[in-house]
Amino acid sequence: MFHIFLLPEMKALIYITTGMVANLVILFYYMPDIRVKPKEVEAVSTSISNDWWIIVDAVNGQCTDVSALTKQVNWRTVVVVDKYQPVLDCKSPMCLQLTWDYVRTEMSHFSTTGLLDGPSKLSGFLYAIQNGATILFDADCDTRLDNITDSFHLLNDQQSGLWYNGTNSFNPFRHWGLEDVFSLESKQSNNLSTSSHQDIHDFIVTDVKSLPIRQGVIVSEKTCFQRSKSNTGHKHLFSQKTPIVSGFPSFAPLSTGPAIFLKEAFLFLFIPPSVSSESGQLFRSLWMHALRSICNLPIAYYPEPLLQQSGSQFQCAILNDNNGGASATNDPVSECMPMQTCSTADVACYFMIAQQILHCMIPFFASFTNINKLVAYTEAWVRDMVFLRCHRTHVYNVPSGILNKIHYQIPHQVKKFTNLSQKETENVFRSVNSLCGIKQDQKPKLVRAMSSPQVTDVALIVVMNYKQVFQSLGFTEFVHRLYFKYIIYCVPSFSGFESYTEKEDMTHITYIDGVADGWEFFYRCTEIVMKLRMPVQGYLQIGDDVLLSPWNLASLPRNVMWVNNQRGKVHLHKIQTSFAWEHWNKEYGQRAIVNVFHEMKAVANSSSVKKPRVADFSRAFLKNVAENLGADYVLYGNTDIFYVPDRLSREFIVAAELFFRHRCMTEIALPVIHVGLTKPDQIVYIPGVVLWGSNRSVSWRYFRNDPSAFIHPFKWLSLSKKKEGRSFLCNKYLHLLEAKIIH
Incomplete structure (x- = not known):
């Protein structure tokens, strides 16, 4: 079959296809820069x-x-x-x-x-492209956004977030825990994929440099509709400020709302005219997915709250709300995705794939649809994209470097604790119940506390340094789930912790492999969680052996640092032959921190820095350290509990990456980071008790209800086996924990 394209001002564009597989492309053309303006x-x-x-x-x-x-x-x-x-x-x-x-x-x-x-x-797309568009926003007339540029992070050269790289579908409704609120839309999303299963183990936390397609997840006022009067799903909506990126081979629907297209993705703006909105979006999704095999084209989904109007009385659907089209069938359409691949320059192949998809989609179109005309539309669009030099897609590399796995259940966690019959409730109660016993009349109060935790503006990060402390998970979950809405565990072995949680049937929790390199670098736990950009004011990190009195944390200001006061001061270049702090003379001690400062000084003084953000950070950091401690002085000390406000998250991430690159250990890295990011009056010392020596074996004796906020260390597994330790937990601490919740 021969196709000859003769376009204005073009000498020739010829391609030959033989059957549906082999093809030859010959392109000879001249394209003037035509810009016509109304x-x-x-x-x-x-x-x-x-x-x-x-x-x-x-x-x-x-x-x-x-x-x-x-x-x-x-x-x-x-x-x-x-x-x-x-x-x-x-x-x-x-x-x-x-x-x-x-x-x-x-x-x-x-x-x-x-x-x-x-x-x-x-026509609107074509008009903008011929007039020099490099970014297009495909939206409804009544789309409401405070700031498109900020909402879709268009000024960021690099973004951090979740990357989903599973072999199955990406369902936005399941990801944000909204299947029960948007059951119909979620079912429709499943029907677009090869499988309704989304593997939560296939998420990683990473940095992404280029996102050519950015999908919003609230469409507009007209696609929002009132849900049931009870509005039961409202409190479970989860907001997040960072994108979720779906890479090939996972199927991701390109139909979730207003979308940003960068120039390299303009080809996928096409939606066949004269078909229902849903059918058109389905074609766009299938065509793009088929061509993603060429270029690993990532699609980013920007979460619902960024696009939600303040004070809105509506729950909003993610997929377009319309009649007809694919919603009329429950059959998956995976067979409509051709298996052949194309080269990035093979325009004929692009069209051939689109043609196959359109013919396969005939059952999804209205009976009067002229399929031949839809094919002609697609051919014309490809022709125009060649004319405008927008037909070539780039080849994108999958994320590389440090990739941190995450078992991502945050949007689902609170929903797991709404009644006593849920298995998650019983599993969390199990350890404490076996140790102390939980009265039947106490359980409803505890469940209510877990379903509506008091602390909703702080993400709690619990570090479990060693595999042997996994057994304390039940106690840790019970204590913290009563107070904190967002809890993330940072573990040394992702597969090991996964096996343990599956064995204990506690798969509702979220965890990351942030201490795979050892506890010496556990500041990376907070760095990784910050990249999720959760809807919180700050991040509180504790070790698994920190016993919190969470009721005493409520009054601490959320916009400043929190640290304990167990700190020492030492000159950066002083040789210490007999130093009480054992880590100073190790590779990750003095030598590492000297290398960190050497790099920061070099970057700060350079006039040709490729990354200006790092240079600005280094200058500000060194200035703060000099003013807070004195030139070339650093701090060291215990860091098993600390808090960083969200307003400093970008700076903390840069610092953590820099300190980890030089393998600087946590007990010097964190104290220095704290004084390097802010002023002394922006640091609060957390009231608490840090024990040493033999006092650690009788930690309960040092518990103070007020104003102490923590004891470190408190070893659940060993101390609960002692008579006095068990009595303290059952008769004092847990009783107080419940009493403070109720009142």
Whole structure:
């Protein structure tokens, strides 16, 4: 079969396909830089960037107000209309109405235009691209965002977050724990995939440099709808500030709401005209997924709260809410994804795959759909993308470097504790019940506390340094689950902890492999959790042998550092022959911290730094250390409990990565980081007890109800076997723990 493309100003574009497998591509063409502008934007100042464009469709729905879009700084808006109509705040030069008459007369050089029967969003995309767009925002007219640029992290050259690289589907509803609230939409999402199973073990926490497609997960007001009067799902909605990235081969629906497309992903803007929104989105998802095998194209999902209006009375669906299309069938459509692969330059193959998908999707289209015309639309779009030099996709590398596995259950955790019949409730009660016994009339109160924990603005990170302390998990869960909404365990062996939790049937918890390199570097636990950007004001890290009095933490300010006062001071370059602190003369002690400061000073004084953020960080860090301690002095000491406010998370991540790169151990790294990130008046000393020597074997004797917030160490496994230790736990500590919750 022969296809010959003859485009205006192009000498020839020929491709030959034989059957559905072999193909040969020959491209010879010249492409001028054509930029045609409607009258509304002819007078645009040259100082205004044409790079970022918002495209909305006012043809298929009422669109009388785009003020929420035109207020976006550095964005231009195109409203696709049949003919001019009153649209609030659509004013030249930052907003224009693209009429069907203009498209027919001024954009006839596009192949897509020649096939359209009327106004289409595709024309809006083409108009923006020919006028220099590098980023396109595909949105509904009534999409409400405070700041598109911030919501989709467009100014960040590198982002941290979750990467899902499983072999099955990525279901946004399951990920955020919303299957019960959005059961229909979740089922639809499953139907788009090869399997309804999403493997929670296939998440990693990592850094991602390029995200060419960024999906929002709240669509707009018109796709939100009132849920049941009880609104039971509302309190379980989980907000998170970082994207979840799905990489190939996992299937991810490209249909969850307003989306950002960078230039290298413009090819996937195409949705066949004249089909239902759902069917069109399904085609887009399938086509993109089939071509992801070429380039490992990642898709980022930006979580619901970023796009939710404050004070909204609605629960909002993630997938577009419409009638017909794929929702009419329960059959998965995995067979509609062709198995062959293409090269990044094989335009013929791109179209061939699209053609196969469209024919396979016939059962999903309305009976009157002209499938041949849909094929022609797709061919025309590919032709226009070649014309605009937007047909080549980049090959993206999967994340490399430090990859931290995570068993990610945070959005689901609180929902696991709503009644006594749930297995999670009984499993968490089991250890304490066997030690002390829990009265039947106490259990409902405890369950209520776990379902609505008091501390919702602090993420608790519990470090379990060794495999042998896994057995204390039951006690740790019971104590902390009563108070903290967000709990993450940082463990030395991901597979070992996974096996233990499965054996104990405690798979509801979230854990990361943050101390695989040893407890000496457990500051990385907080660094990794910070990359999740949870909806908290700060991060509290403790060792598994820290006994908290959580009721005494409530009054501590959330916007400052918390540390204990067990600190010593030493000169950075002083040789210590007889030093009480055993770690100073080891590889991870003085030598490591000297190397850290050497790198920071070199970066801070360099005029040609590739990463200005690191240079700015180093200058500020060194200045704070000099002012807080004196030049070339550092601190060392116990760090089994500390807190970092979220406002310092970006700086803490940079510091932790730097200190770990030089293998600087935690008992010098953390004290130095604390004084390097902030001023002394921004540090609070946590009231508590740190025990040494023989006192550690009788830790309970040093417990103080007020104002002490912790004891370290308190070894659950050994002390609970002693008569006095057991009596303290059962008759004093656990009783007080419950009493403070109730009152």
